[in-house]
Amino acid sequence: MKTERAYPAVRIDARGAQKAQAGHPWVFDNEITDVLGTPEDGALCDVLSPKDRYLGTGFYNSRSKIRVRLLSRNANDDFSPAFWRRRLQYAWDYRKTVLGGQVDNARVIFGESDQLPGLTVDKFGDILVTQTLCLGTELLKPLLFPLLAEVLETDGVSIRGIFKRNDVKIRELEGLSQGKGWFPLPGKATPTETATQIVENGIRYTVDFENGQKTGFFLDQRFNRAATARLAAGKTVLDCFTHTGSFGLNCAAAGAKHVHSVDISETAIAQARANCALNGLTDRVDYETANVFDLLPTVPHGAYDLIILDPPAFTKSGKTVDSATRGYKEINYRAMKALPRGGYLATCSCSHFITNELFRKMLQSAARDAGVELKLIEARAQGPDHPVLWNVPETDYLKFYLFQVI
Numbered sequence: 355m356k357t358e359r360a361y362p363a364v365r366i367d368a369r370g371a372q373k374a375q376a377g378h379p380w381v382f383d384n385e386i387t388d389v390l391g392t393p394e395d396g397a398l399c400d401v402l403s404p405k406d407r408y409l410g411t412g413f414y415n416s417r418s419k420i421r422v423r424l425l426s427r428n429a430n431d432d433f434s435p436a437f438w439r440r441r442l443q444y445a446w447d448y449r450k451t452v453l454g455g456q457v458d459n460a461r462v463i464f465g466e467s468d469q470l471p472g473l474t475v476d477k478f479g480d481i482l483v484t485q486t487l488c489l490g491t492e493l494l495k496p497l498l499f500p501l502l503a504e505v506l507e508t509d510g511v512s513i514r515g516i517f518k519r520n521d522v523k524i525r526e527l528e529g530l531s532q533g534k535g536w537f538p539l540p541g542k543a544t545p546t547e548t549a550t551q552i553v554e555n556g557i558r559y560t561v562d563f564e565n566g567q568k569t570g571f572f573l574d575q576r577f578n579r580a581a582t583a584r585l586a587a588g589k590t591v592l593d594c595f596t597h598t599g600s601f602g603l604n605c606a607a608a609g610a611k612h613v614h615s616v617d618i619s620e621t622a623i624a625q626a627r628a629n630c631a632l633n634g635l636t637d638r639v640d641y642e643t644a645n646v647f648d649l650l651p652t653v654p655h656g657a658y659d660l661i662i663l664d665p666p667a668f669t670k671s672g673k674t675v676d677s678a679t680r681g682y683k684e685i686n687y688r689a690m691k692a693l694p695r696g697g698y699l700a701t702c703s704c705s706h707f708i709t710n711e712l713f714r715k716m717l718q719s720a721a722r723d724a725g726v727e728l729k730l731i732e733a734r735a736q737g738p739d740h741p742v743l744w745n746v747p748e749t750d751y752l753k754f755y756l757f758q759v760i
Contacts, residue, residue, distance in 0.1 A: 362391025363400035371403040377745030381422035383560045396489040413490025417529040423471035442505045452738035459552045461739040466748045476569040478552050478561050480514040483569040489528045499537050515545040555580050558632045566702050572737040578754045582700045583608035589659035594646045601662045606638040613639040650688035660698040661689040667705035683720045690724035699757045706751035713753045729754040742754030
């Protein structure tokens with residue numbers, strides 16, 4: 355390099371350089387050919403091509419297979435507090451724009467999509483719930499979190515507290531410990547409650563952000579729930595994998611004749627029932643604790659006009675894609691067999707290992723085996739507050755389809 359740099363560097367092979375130049379932010383351990391200087395875990399490190407061309411700067415971690423997580427490709431960036439504040443401001447301004455100002459509940463930070471590696475921040479009213487999966491970002495929390503609160507409050511958005519949901523095993527791959535609890539914000543008293551109420555699509559929910567899945571509530575399906583609810587008026591609905599009840603409650607509020615919501619988790623069913631009562635919809639929705647794989651084969655043909663399949667990720671590894679695909683096919687096949695001619699199916703996958711092409715092929719195979727045809731109503735994805743970077747397939751994870759079965 356022609357100019358003196360303040361950071362140590364790694365030189366990577368041609369394959370890694372091609373990937374980095376195409377926009378992917380991860381440098382894997384097996385792509386590094388040389389280490390120049392002494393990079394420290396969690397600190398900044400330059401990435402160079404085989405011919406010493408500057409490719410970017412990111413967080414280094416010798417304990418992770420993702421050895422460097424790029425966060426800038428501009429050699430002039432100084433990574434001062436002002437740099438980080440601009441990046442947080444950019445993410446917030448983006449949400450306000452793409453959500454049309456509907457930012458009471460939204461994903462404020464989506465990791466690499468916002469050039470903030472490994473950081474997730476969900477906003478539930480005046481509470482921020484975070485998850486940090488990158489050592490470098492973890493070490494920056496004392497700077498980043500107060501700055502984020504400042505960005506929001508400068509825009510007139512009050513923040514009561516920031517809760518850390520770092521009780522995920524994947525942190526151990528970065529050499530990080532698990533845990534959860536409040537992040538102390540300067541000048542603010544630490545909240546005493548770890549649940550809050552939100553309103554999404556006109557439906558009220560209690561969000562248990564200490565013990566609920568992930569950050570406590572899945573914000574990525576907001577617009578998919580609304581799209582499904584538009585089909586529900588006057589219909590009998592089976593809501594599978596209901597979790598906190600959201601799809602079923604959207605349908606009930608939209609005028610469904612009746613909704614039967616199912617989940618294998620008794621805790622989830624209890625929370626869904628509570629949310630149903632919160633919205634005064636107990637006369638239209640009932641709940642059952644059951645395994646959907648066992649339930650669907652017993653559903654009489656024509657018992658439901660609309661079936662919703664919102665399962666958890668059946669695979670979190672490329673090694674189990676085949677078995678996961680079989681699982682997706684089984685539930686979709688059973689749903690298609692159960693629906694009457696002219697019935698409706700809402701179906702999705704939240705695993706990025708199940709590509710859109712693979713998911714579509716699975717649906718086509720299930721339809722052939724069920725002896726039905728699928729009329730596409732809408733093909734959708736995660737909400738725009740969970741932005742997809744086209745050169746980073748890991749950010750493109752949610753496939754959502756609405757069909758009429760004929």
